[in-house]
Structure formats: C-alpha cells, structure tokens
Amino acid sequence: MNNRTPKDGAESGGAVEIAYRHIRSAIVTGELKSGEALQEAKLADQIGVSRTPVREALQRLSNEGLVVLERYRRGQVANFSMSEVAEVFRLRAKLEGHGARRAARRITPSQIDHLEELEREMESIFAKLGWHGHLSQFDHLNNEFHATIASAADSPRLDRILASALELPPSIFNFYREPLEDRTRRTHRQHREIIDALKAGNPDWAEAAMNAHLLSILTDPNPEPE
Amino acid sequence: MNNRTPKDGAESGGAVEIAYRHIRSAIVTGELKSGEALQEAKLADQIGVSRTPVREALQRLSNEGLVVLERYRRGQVANFSMSEVAEVFRLRAKLEGHGARRAARRITPSQIDHLEELEREMESIFAKLGWHGHLSQFDHLNNEFHATIASAADSPRLDRILASALELPPSIFNFYREPLEDRTRRTHRQHREIIDALKAGNPDWAEAAMNAHLLSILTDPNPEPE
DNA sequence: CTGATGAAAGTTGCATGCCAAAACAATCAA
DNA sequence: TTGATTGTTTTGGCATGCAACTTTCATCAG
Known part of the structure; x- marks a missing residue:
C-alpha cells in the first residue's frame, strides 16, 4: 500500500x-x-x-x-455547548479588541486594502450563494479578515492564540435562532465599521467596534454572572 | 539499542x-x-x-x-525579546484579569485555602533559599497559583490558553534590572491582595489587582504606542 | 434477564527504517 | 580572498511493525 x-x-x-x-x-x-x-x-x-x-x-x-x-x-x-461558544467569543472580544486597538496605530494602507477586498468578496459570495452555500468560503475569508487585523497588531503570540485556541466550527452558527441572513448582514456592517475605525487610526473606536462585533454573537441572553 | x-x-x-x-x-x-x-x-x-x-x-x-x-x-x-515579554504580560493581563473577575464570583472556599497555602509555600521557600535557589520551585508554585484562579473562572479554554500559549521561561526575569528580591517581595504582596479580592467576592477589585500584578512586570517604560 | 468476567479483536503508543530536503564541506572560477 | 557550485553528510518527514492498552463480546453465575 x-x-x-x-x-x-x-x-x-x-x-x-x-x-x-x-x-x-x-x-x-x-x-x-x-x-x-x-x-x-x-x-x-x-x-x-x-x-x-x-x-x-x-x-x-x-x-x-x-x-x-x-x-x-x-x-x-469536540462538542460545543452554548456556554462554551459564549466564552470563546468573550475571550476573543478581549484579545481581538486589544489587537484592533494596537492595529489602529500600526496597520498599513495595503493591509487596509486587503481588508476591504476580503470584505467585498465576502459580501459578493453571500449575495451570490446565500448563507448555506457560502458557509465554508465565508469561514475562510472571515478568518483571514480577523487574522489580518491581528497581524497588524504586530503580536505573534496574539496571532497564534487566535489561530489555534479560539476557533470554532462555523456550523455552530446553525444553532442560533436568529435568522442567519440577518446575522450575516449585521456582520458585514460591523466589518465595515471596523475598517473605518482602523482607517481613521482611532484605537478606542477600533477596540469598541471589534468588541461590538464579537459580543453581538451572544444574542441569547446569558443568565450567568459576568 | x-x-x-x-x-x-x-x-x-x-x-x-x-x-x-x-x-x-x-x-x-x-x-x-x-x-x-x-x-x-x-x-x-x-x-x-x-x-x-x-x-x-x-x-x-x-x-x-x-x-x-x-x-x-x-x-x-525560541528567544524572547523584551518587547515579546512585554506583550505576553499584556495579553496575560487581559485574560487573567477576565479570569480573576469571573473567579471572584465562583471560587470555592477550598480553592481559596489552596491559594493561601501556595502563597505561604512560595514565601517560605523564598525566605529559606533566596531568589536564585528558589527560581524553579517558585515557577512551579506560581504557575499553580495562577492556574488555580484561572480554573476557578470555569473556562476550560482560558485554562488551555494560559497553560499553553503564554508561558515564558522564568529565566527571563534575570534580564530585569530591578533587584530580584524587591520584585519578589512585591509579587508576594500582590498575590495576597488578589487573594483578598477573591475572598471578598469583588470582581472589579479582583480584575484590577490581577492587572496590577501582571502589568507591574513591565517596569521598563515602553515607548511604543499602546 | 442482569451484571460480572475474561478472552478476542481493535486501537493507540512507540521504535525503527528509508527517503528527500537541508546543512555542510570541498572545489573551482573570478 | 571570495563567491558560486557541486558532492557528501546530516537531519527531518513519513510509513510501517510490534507491544501496550482499551473495547467489545461471548460466557456464565446469580
């Protein structure tokens, strides 16, 4: 053999x-x-x-x-409970918020171009294929979107953590009750806002926008104490 | 063979x-x-x-x-530049701060006992052996101290990240200019304050104390933008 | 029928061998 | 001397075999 x-x-x-x-x-x-x-x-x-x-x-x-x-x-x-998913997004908010803050002062024009290009692609395949068709490609592009920002933060450790410890199978989105199209449209708006904040070089805004993006995933009210 | x-x-x-x-x-x-x-x-x-x-x-x-x-x-x-070390502690501050916040509401009396026991041990071997003699044991106990708090936060992912992505060889402490004895004494005071905050069940205090502890490592003023 | 027991089958842990790529050394041209 | 080139050695990547362990299943006592 x-x-x-x-x-x-x-x-x-x-x-x-x-x-x-x-x-x-x-x-x-x-x-x-x-x-x-x-x-x-x-x-x-x-x-x-x-x-x-x-x-x-x-x-x-x-x-x-x-x-x-x-x-x-x-x-x-592995199987992912809702509370685990929530915890992952809370951790990502902390780390990627930090990353976006740093990226706002360091990101290069070509990286911003790249982000805009990625976002255009995501929106276009979504328009073409709808949610279910675009899941796997979306996952890939979205990961690169976030990875680009993280890498602009110039912190290799942050890169590695985000790439290796905080990934979830995109299939988890199927468990949410909210219509996926709505969620996706909101995601695109948030991505554009993050790009705006980075373009403006405003660290506070970038961090806040990233936090909003990631924490918005947790639509189901979660009853446990913070 | x-x-x-x-x-x-x-x-x-x-x-x-x-x-x-x-x-x-x-x-x-x-x-x-x-x-x-x-x-x-x-x-x-x-x-x-x-x-x-x-x-x-x-x-x-x-x-x-x-x-x-x-x-x-x-x-x-791997070799660790000062700026990498700084970045690791900034990331740890974000994550362990979050962990301490959650732990404040969840930690059990027996976990608190454990923390106090660990801290007593650290102080005692430091008193007995001084810095250089106690480095390796200190590293071990200190890791368990932080791991105990992280585990009280009830977030397995956080555990894994801290255990696997943000460890540094304790030898890096030897590069600092500040007298190591001073640093160690401050560490012990900070540990005790963290325990106090957890005992009080005060999430804000716990997070702040943990941040103070981890960010105090960065004594060298760092000129790069946040 | 139910739970315990033990043997057989299946799966993972590790050692080892072979091949391909990198590191190194020797040679040669400029 | 120096830099490129080629041949040799070293080292990592992967396949495979065997041993340790788990899982499964048949058997049996109750």
Missing part, C-alpha cells in the same frame, strides 16, 4: 498539512459530527497518508480544541 | 510526556539557551526514547511558543 506521491498536483505543505486540512474541513463542514469517534487508521487510509501525520494533525486539532484526545482512547470531535 | 522500560518507577505519563518535561525543563532552566538547535535524534538518544515522541513533544513546545519549528529545518529554542 505504498501511496507515495512525489509531486501531488497543487500540494502545498507535507502530509501533516494535508491530513490537518482534511480533518479540520470535515469537522467544520459538519461531515464529522460532534462526539464522533476518530480512528487514526481509518482517517489515514481515507486521506491517503500514514498514521504518523494523522496523529500529528489530531494533536494540533486537539490543541485547537476541535478534537478531544486521551491516552489510549479514540479521539473524538 | 532497545531501552524499553516496562515499568519505570515513578513514571506518570508516556514517552511523550517524559520527552516534553525533559526538554521543557532544559529550556526553562537555561540549560538549553535561546537560539540553540534542537536535533531530534540527539534529544531522543539523550532522553532515552525514540524520535517519534520527541517530535510530538517538540510540536507541543512549538505550540507553546518555547520552540520554533519549520519544515525540514532544525528546531530552535
């Missing part, structure tokens, strides 16, 4: 990267459901690599919180 | 854990200096495990930011 691929078309990284993307995407699209068991051998076979890179990929996903690993036990797709 | 150890005395986890602790401790104590190359085979041999668990351990350390990995390149011990 030697499926060595000396040059696999549009391949970017190594086998770990392939496995990582594959599994992550399966989780993100809901193909792998919360709580579902993850068997190294099966995944390896399915992806076309050996167990070693699959193990590394699962390790990474475990760090990111998308997968739960326990010694000698089968991995599982 | 089969150094299999069917039951290795007071062993806790697996080979990965052994490798992880070994390498981490070497970095933390300064045995491995910043920028030093990390060769899988050499480490594996030295630790007494194979390369596979060493690779996993390095992966973990890379996620934690203590090690820098790049595909096909030798790993290196």
Whole structure:
C-alpha cells in the first residue's frame, strides 16, 4: 500500500498539512459530527497518508480544541455547548479588541486594502450563494479578515492564540435562532465599521467596534454572572 | 539499542510526556539557551526514547511558543525579546484579569485555602533559599497559583490558553534590572491582595489587582504606542 | 434477564527504517 | 580572498511493525 506521491498536483505543505486540512474541513463542514469517534487508521487510509501525520494533525486539532484526545482512547470531535461558544467569543472580544486597538496605530494602507477586498468578496459570495452555500468560503475569508487585523497588531503570540485556541466550527452558527441572513448582514456592517475605525487610526473606536462585533454573537441572553 | 522500560518507577505519563518535561525543563532552566538547535535524534538518544515522541513533544513546545519549528529545518529554542515579554504580560493581563473577575464570583472556599497555602509555600521557600535557589520551585508554585484562579473562572479554554500559549521561561526575569528580591517581595504582596479580592467576592477589585500584578512586570517604560 | 468476567479483536503508543530536503564541506572560477 | 557550485553528510518527514492498552463480546453465575 505504498501511496507515495512525489509531486501531488497543487500540494502545498507535507502530509501533516494535508491530513490537518482534511480533518479540520470535515469537522467544520459538519461531515464529522460532534462526539464522533476518530480512528487514526481509518482517517489515514481515507486521506491517503500514514498514521504518523494523522496523529500529528489530531494533536494540533486537539490543541485547537476541535478534537478531544486521551491516552489510549479514540479521539473524538469536540462538542460545543452554548456556554462554551459564549466564552470563546468573550475571550476573543478581549484579545481581538486589544489587537484592533494596537492595529489602529500600526496597520498599513495595503493591509487596509486587503481588508476591504476580503470584505467585498465576502459580501459578493453571500449575495451570490446565500448563507448555506457560502458557509465554508465565508469561514475562510472571515478568518483571514480577523487574522489580518491581528497581524497588524504586530503580536505573534496574539496571532497564534487566535489561530489555534479560539476557533470554532462555523456550523455552530446553525444553532442560533436568529435568522442567519440577518446575522450575516449585521456582520458585514460591523466589518465595515471596523475598517473605518482602523482607517481613521482611532484605537478606542477600533477596540469598541471589534468588541461590538464579537459580543453581538451572544444574542441569547446569558443568565450567568459576568 | 532497545531501552524499553516496562515499568519505570515513578513514571506518570508516556514517552511523550517524559520527552516534553525533559526538554521543557532544559529550556526553562537555561540549560538549553535561546537560539540553540534542537536535533531530534540527539534529544531522543539523550532522553532515552525514540524520535517519534520527541517530535510530538517538540510540536507541543512549538505550540507553546518555547520552540520554533519549520519544515525540514532544525528546531530552535525560541528567544524572547523584551518587547515579546512585554506583550505576553499584556495579553496575560487581559485574560487573567477576565479570569480573576469571573473567579471572584465562583471560587470555592477550598480553592481559596489552596491559594493561601501556595502563597505561604512560595514565601517560605523564598525566605529559606533566596531568589536564585528558589527560581524553579517558585515557577512551579506560581504557575499553580495562577492556574488555580484561572480554573476557578470555569473556562476550560482560558485554562488551555494560559497553560499553553503564554508561558515564558522564568529565566527571563534575570534580564530585569530591578533587584530580584524587591520584585519578589512585591509579587508576594500582590498575590495576597488578589487573594483578598477573591475572598471578598469583588470582581472589579479582583480584575484590577490581577492587572496590577501582571502589568507591574513591565517596569521598563515602553515607548511604543499602546 | 442482569451484571460480572475474561478472552478476542481493535486501537493507540512507540521504535525503527528509508527517503528527500537541508546543512555542510570541498572545489573551482573570478 | 571570495563567491558560486557541486558532492557528501546530516537531519527531518513519513510509513510501517510490534507491544501496550482499551473495547467489545461471548460466557456464565446469580
């Protein structure tokens, strides 16, 4: 079973990267459901690599919180309670708010162009495909939008934390009661406001706008004490 | 070269854990200096495990930011500039401030006892051994002190971020100009104040005290815009 | 039928080997 | 001497095999 691929078309990284993307995407699209068991051998076979890179990929996903690993036990797709989702957005608000504040004073014109371009793309695929069709692409663009701001904050640690510890499968949005189209339109407005604040170089505004954006996700009133 | 150890005395986890602790401790104590190359085979041999668990351990350390990995390149011990250290403490202030705020309403009496016990221990070993002797033990107890508060915040993600993305080798303290004894004494006072705030169940106070504690590390005035 | 028990099957943890890419060294041209 | 070039050595990336452990399932006592 030697499926060595000396040059696999549009391949970017190594086998770990392939496995990582594959599994992550399966989780993100809901193909792998919360709580579902993850068997190294099966995944390896399915992806076309050996167990070693699959193990590394699962390790990474475990760090990111998308997968739960326990010694000698089968991995599982993590499941996210509403309160966990809320907590993630609270933490992201703290960190990305901080990031936006710093970014307001450091962001370059070309980064702002990039943000505007990303936002245009998001709006255009939303207009073309509607919510359900655009979920996966939206996730990607939206992640890059936030990552661009974080990187403008010039804090590699912040980058890493946001990229690795505070990601959620976009499928969680499907649990919300609010019509998804409404939520999406609001998201776009908020993105534009954040861009405005960054363009103006106003740290307070940028932080506040980012906070508003992230905390608006928590529409369901949450009864626990702050 | 089969150094299999069917039951290795007071062993806790697996080979990965052994490798992880070994390498981490070497970095933390300064045995491995910043920028030093990390060769899988050499480490594996030295630790007494194979390369596979060493690779996993390095992966973990890379996620934690203590090690820098790049595909096909030798790993290196990360090096921490003053501005990175400052940024870590700013991020910790945001996150642990949030944690302390939540903890103030949730912490249990037994957790408070635990904090007081930890603080007593820290002060006692400091009194006995002075700064240089107590560095490694202090690091351990101090980490548990902060981890206890974070866990009282009842936010597993926060736990994981603090444990994995915002750790620094305690050796960085040696770069500060301020006499270490002074700094340590202030740390103890601040710890006691944090405990007081938590005991009082006052979220604002707890957050503020935690912020004061973490931001006081940045004694060197930093000229960059916030 | 229910819960305990133990063997068989399945899965993960780790060691090892091979190959490809990087690091290094020697050689040569300018 | 210096910088480029090529050949050699070193080292990391991945596949695979075996051992340790968990899970499953059949069996049996109650």
